[in-house]
Amino acid sequence: MIAQVIVDVAAKSVDRTFDYLIPDDLKDVVQPGVRVLVPFGPRKIQGYVMQIVSDEQSDIEIHRLKPIFEVKDIQPELTEELVKLSEWYSHYFVSKRISILEVMLPSAIKAKYTKAFSAKHPEQLPEYLRLRFNQDGLYPYKAAQNQEDVATLLTLMKQGIVEEVTLLSQHTTKKKQRAVRVIHPDMGDSILMDLEKKQKQYELLAFLLDEQHRSVLLRELKDMNFSTSAINTLERNGIIEKYDVVVERDPYEGRVFEQEHKRQLTEEQQEAFDQINRAAASHQAETFLLHGVTGSGKTEVYLQIIDQVLERQQEAMMLVPEIALTPQMVQRFKSRFGDEVAVLHSGLSHGERYDEWQKIRDGRARVSVGARSSVFAPFKNLGVIIIDEEHEATYKQEDYPRYHAREIAEWRSRYHHCPLVLGSATPSLESYARATRKVYTLLSMPTRVNNQQLPEVKIRDMRDELANGNRSIFSEDLAVAIEDRLQKQEQVVLFLNRRGYASFMLCRDCGHVPQCPNCDISMTYHKTTHELKCHYCGYHEPAPFQCPSCGSEHIQQMGTGTQRVEELIQERFPSARIIRMDVDTTSKKGSHEKLLKAFGDGKGDILLGTQMIAKGLDFPNITLVGVLNADTMLNLPDFRSSERTYQLLTQVAGRAGRHEKTGEVIIQTYNPDHYAVQDVQANNYLAFYEKEMQFRQLAKYPPYFFLINFTVTHEKMKVALQAATHVHQTLLQHVTEKAFILGPAPAALSRINNEYRFQILLKYKHEPGLIDALRYLDDYYHERYEQEKLALRIDIGPYMMM
Numbered sequence: 001m002i003a004q005v006i007v008d009v010a011a012k013s014v015d016r017t018f019d020y021l022i023p024d025d026l027k028d029v030v031q032p033g034v035r036v037l038v039p040f041g042p043r044k045i046q047g048y049v050m051q052i053v054s055d056e057q058s059d060i061e062i063h064r065l066k067p068i069f070e071v072k073d074i075q076p077e078l079t080e081e082l083v084k085l086s087e088w089y090s091h092y093f094v095s096k097r098i099s100i101l102e103v104m105l106p107s108a109i110k111a112k113y114t115k116a117f118s119a120k121h122p123e124q125l126p127e128y129l130r131l132r133f134n135q136d137g138l139y140p141y142k143a144a145q146n147q148e149d150v151a152t153l154l155t156l157m158k159q160g161i162v163e164e165v166t167l168l169s170q171h172t173t174k175k176k177q178r179a180v181r182v183i184h185p186d187m188g189d190s191i192l193m194d195l196e197k198k199q200k201q202y203e204l205l206a207f208l209l210d211e212q213h214r215s216v217l218l219r220e221l222k223d224m225n226f227s228t229s230a231i232n233t234l235e236r237n238g239i240i241e242k243y244d245v246v247v248e249r250d251p252y253e254g255r256v257f258e259q260e261h262k263r264q265l266t267e268e269q270q271e272a273f274d275q276i277n278r279a280a281a282s283h284q285a286e287t288f289l290l291h292g293v294t295g296s297g298k299t300e301v302y303l304q305i306i307d308q309v310l311e312r313q314q315e316a317m318m319l320v321p322e323i324a325l326t327p328q329m330v331q332r333f334k335s336r337f338g339d340e341v342a343v344l345h346s347g348l349s350h351g352e353r354y355d356e357w358q359k360i361r362d363g364r365a366r367v368s369v370g371a372r373s374s375v376f377a378p379f380k381n382l383g384v385i386i387i388d389e390e391h392e393a394t395y396k397q398e399d400y401p402r403y404h405a406r407e408i409a410e411w412r413s414r415y416h417h418c419p420l421v422l423g424s425a426t427p428s429l430e431s432y433a434r435a436t437r438k439v440y441t442l443l444s445m446p447t448r449v450n451n452q453q454l455p456e457v458k459i460r461d462m463r464d465e466l467a468n469g470n471r472s473i474f475s476e477d478l479a480v481a482i483e484d485r486l487q488k489q490e491q492v493v494l495f496l497n498r499r500g501y502a503s504f505m506l507c508r509d510c511g512h513v514p515q516c517p518n519c520d521i522s523m524t525y526h527k528t529t530h531e532l533k534c535h536y537c538g539y540h541e542p543a544p545f546q547c548p549s550c551g552s553e554h555i556q557q558m559g560t561g562t563q564r565v566e567e568l569i570q571e572r573f574p575s576a577r578i579i580r581m582d583v584d585t586t587s588k589k590g591s592h593e594k595l596l597k598a599f600g601d602g603k604g605d606i607l608l609g610t611q612m613i614a615k616g617l618d619f620p621n622i623t624l625v626g627v628l629n630a631d632t633m634l635n636l637p638d639f640r641s642s643e644r645t646y647q648l649l650t651q652v653a654g655r656a657g658r659h660e661k662t663g664e665v666i667i668q669t670y671n672p673d674h675y676a677v678q679d680v681q682a683n684n685y686l687a688f689y690e691k692e693m694q695f696r697q698l699a700k701y702p703p704y705f706f707l708i709n710f711t712v713t714h715e716k717m718k719v720a721l722q723a724a725t726h727v728h729q730t731l732l733q734h735v736t737e738k739a740f741i742l743g744p745a746p747a748a749l750s751r752i753n754n755e756y757r758f759q760i761l762l763k764y765k766h767e768p769g770l771i772d773a774l775r776y777l778d779d780y781y782h783e784r785y786e787q788e789k790l791a792l793r794i795d796i797g798p799y800m801m802m
């Protein structure tokens with residue numbers, strides 16, 4: 001038999017499978033998805049087995065093939081499905097296969113670790129084998145391969161006599177605890193008889209014999225009031241022994257989740273539930289767009305669908321934009337499904353992530369809740385995939401290999417014949433357009449649970465405020481409303497657009513704004529360190545006291561940081577207790593959740609924050625939401641800027657009055673007439689959708705056209721420009737006249753880290769010759785990058801246009 005292997009070398013030239021012979025002893029473990037060590041030139045490197053072919057199928061001369069050195073996994077880390085997915089993905093999204101395999105696996109796997117066989121019932125092992133297990137009852141996998149024992153051990157594993165264990169190195173070691181077991185359980189009864197007079201030892205031993213197949217933790221024995229001296233005596237007399245067991249870490253350990261109960265669904269919820277459940281029960285790969293206003297009970301629908309899926313012995317995958325921002329969501333899942341839930345996110349340590357991944361792989365956790373990369377979770381029998389807040393840009397990975405979780409989810413939904421649910425209060429234009437064309441099935445939930453009114457939204461024109469002599473950050477109305485809530489002891493959320501709060505320095509005499517010397521971008525002022533920083537390349541310098549351009553001393557901080565806004569609020573409302581949430585106050589692990597909890601517990605009157613407070617906040621006492629600067633996002637050079645503004649404002653507005661008390665929202669803006677702002681006020685998604693679709697059609701943007709953004713970078717402007725021209729020419733030769741090619745033009749960020757950047761934008765509908773052109777360009781520029789650091793980035797379906 002021959003294994004086709006992708007080797008772990010990130011070079012374009014080896015981006016294909018290589019053939020290796022499978023040694024006889026290993027033929028049962030070498031399967032698609034296992035990792036192997038193979039000879040590669042003079043080196044020994046790691047690879048992933050993609051496929052097994054018999055030597056008759058292959059026209060290669062067998063005697064010239066080299067054998068696999070060693071197998072690293074006893075069971076495949078990658079499922080067969082993921083192996084296939086990687087093949088599809090690398091082709092259509094022009095990415096190296098090895099890069100995709102690596103994003104699929106949790107990072108702990110890349111860390112150093114080894115696998116071993118562990119003896120569950122050493123007494124049932126053949127004598128010669130038992131001797132090869134070490135003191136800890138382990139037989140390292142590698143040694144077993146050297147002794148050609150693997151085939152035998154696999155049989156024993158099937159019989160439940162040995163099992164597979166993973167030994168992670170330092171950073172990732174599993175938590176160990178002392179446990180106790182009887183050394184010779186078969187002699188237990190006769191020992192017991194001898195102990196009849198020693199009450200405590202007798203009780204202990206009787207208990208342990210009863211539980212002999214379970215490892216009992218020392219701690220547990222003590223909790224059950226078994227006497228420590230009895231334990232020690234039995235150990236001294238060679239009847240029992242203490243040993244270390246690996247205990248899985250549960251990142252949510254020690255936290256009590258309130259038991260949540262199923263709710264009687266409303267009519268709208270029931271309708272959505274029925275349709276999704278029908279598709280799930282009949283194993284249909286149908287995609288649903290669940291368009292439900294904030295508070296319409298989408299999450300409740302998800303929970304009940306998953307409940308049904310679990311009933312049918314299937315699994316469920318739930319994606320959320322960012323776990324850290326949705327602690328309440330995790331809590332609801334944990335409280336419904338308990339240990340069945342694996343939570344996957346970047347805040348976990350390598351080891352924790354690996355534990356969660358294994359729980360899924362081994363079928364111990366049948367529900368996952370996670371951010372983007374959890375779309376690759378190794379489920380084998382998915383019954384539903386849900387993407388909440390499907391419009392969020394975080395579902396697109398911006399770094400290589402660039403992928404969109406929705407595309408992966410669609411593929412997996414077809415593979416498993418299970419429905420995919422995209423949920424949002426403000427669907428992406430792409431998804432909604434597909435729903436109107438019946439590619440997706442549209443499900444609408446236009447009313448809030450219990451018919452709660454959506455909050456009233458008021459727009460305040462900040463130009464008027466200025467004309468009336470109000471120079472503060474609060475419009476008169478907002479100030480009055482805040483005062484009112486403080487009096488009534490209700491809570492206020494104030495939202496500050498992230499893009500608006502970066503502060504910079506400006507010389508009031510000559511207008512100079514300090515720029516990064518490496519990038520064409522203004523530097524950000526940081527008050528705590530009194531420094532100027534570049535967010536693109538990391539360059540920083542002390543903030544100047546004199547203008548570097550004209551020497552004037554009138555150079556000062558401009559723009560309003562969150563910290564400054566907090567001061568302004570405190571000045572205006574001295575009695576208010578303010579909780580501020582921004583990158584500075586939430587950088588520590590868990591701090592985000594703590595601040596939210598404090599606010600939920602009523603330890604603050606005003607929650608001030610950036611984008612991160614827009615999501616998932618669900619507290620009954622919030623009755624006022626103020627948006628301090630609605631439009632900083634509208635002016636970005638990005639065709640999605642109106643869509644993002646609409647989505648963000650709707651989401652923020654949805655935080656108010658979610659329960660019994662009515663809510664009010666005040667949006668402050670300099671563009672009160674913009675439809676993105678107006679339609680939020682009217683809470684009219686369709687009106688917004690129609691206007692925005694007209695713009696997209698005129699400007700030839702998605703969903704009318706697909707986009708590919710090509711960015712060429714090089715330290716010499718001329719080289720970069722020439723290459724961009726070459727990309728343009730190549731595309732021209734491969735696409736029809738129905739496609740449009742824009743550029744080359746300097747990118748919006750035209751220089752980063754001393755490299756010049758040019759862009760070409762391709763707009764197209766259907767281009768059969770395109771994939772070949774992309775693959776050609778990708779290969780060609782990989783080579784030029786290796787020779788002269790000339791890079792081409794191909795972004796299919798771009799979200800960041802800068």
Ligand code: ADP
Pocket residue numbers: 263264265266269292293294295296297298299300301449618
């Ligand atoms: P969404 O996800 O659409 O924002 P949620 O599912 O979070 O909405 O529901 C909003 C609130 O209403 C939550 O507090 C939830 O517990 C409650 N809720 C949802 N469905 C029902 C129902 N059928 N009956 C009573 N309360 C419900």
Ligand code: ZN
Pocket residue numbers: 507508509510511512547548549550551552
């Ligand atoms: Zn100056």
Ligand code: ZN
Pocket residue numbers: 516517518519534535536537538539752753
């Ligand atoms: Zn820079």
